[in-house]
Amino acid sequence: MNLTQRFTQSSILKRVLWAYLFYVVLNLFSFAIGYFLLPEGALLNTPYSALAEVAAQQTGLWLQFLSTVGFNLGFAFLLGVGLNLQRVNSFPTGYVVLFAAGIMSGLFAGTNSFVVQAISPYTLEGWLVALRIQHLELLGYTVIVASTIGVGIRDYSSWLPWKAKETKIQNWCEIRLSRQEVIGIVVGVFLILLAGYNETILRF
Numbered sequence: 001m002n003l004t005q006r007f008t009q010s011s012i013l014k015r016v017l018w019a020y021l022f023y024v025v026l027n028l029f030s031f032a033i034g035y036f037l038l039p040e041g042a043l044l045n046t047p048y049s050a051l052a053e054v055a056a057q058q059t060g061l062w063l064q065f066l067s068t069v070g071f072n073l074g075f076a077f078l079l080g081v082g083l084n085l086q087r088v089n090s091f092p093t094g095y096v097v098l099f100a101a102g103i104m105s106g107l108f109a110g111t112n113s114f115v116v117q118a119i120s121p122y123t124l125e126g127w128l129v130a131l132r133i134q135h136l137e138l139l140g141y142t143v144i145v146a147s148t149i150g151v152g153i154r155d156y157s158s159w160l161p162w163k164a165k166e167t168k169i170q171n172w173c174e175i176r177l178s179r180q181e182v183i184g185i186v187v188g189v190f191l192i193l194l195a196g197y198n199e200t201i202l203r204f
Helices: 003-008 012-037 047-056 061-083 094-110 124-132 134-147 179-203
Strands: 086-088 154-156 166-168
Touching (some): 003 012, 012 094, 012 179, 061 134, 061 179, 094 134
Parallel strands (some): 086 154
Antiparallel strands (some): 154 166
């Protein structure tokens, strides 16, 4: 069974487990690269950190929570689910966003480039905080992406645009989600809300 088959199998639980395992491996690998090869704070003042800074500038608890959750849910649905509308060789492209997020979050932690620094990511306490916020949030992304692979409407034969041949999978009106997938979306949203709450409480 290749990766595409593992990430698109009928069981959502197995999709999530394989995708999250892949995310964890990429995250740990990129953390090691950031920690050993890049200078501390290397990713501060980048476009990615600028988005986080907007959320961090909110002063009230509820404003902070809503801005954090709004950014994370927007990321999950606009990018994750949005890209799932397309496939490349039957591979749902929403997973690409998830894996890219795993790499970037690992680099940010490895270089200690967080906009708001509460606890060092190089300590045991920092790792425990990451489990309650970053990894819980990415688990929510994973569940949402894995639950929406059925929305694909186009399949392309190559990742290179000039070589790709388009195949129609279904029309917009034919998109259907199973009960299991709807429950998965709800669970994913809940995990993102919980991670946002944990992050907000940590800052206040």
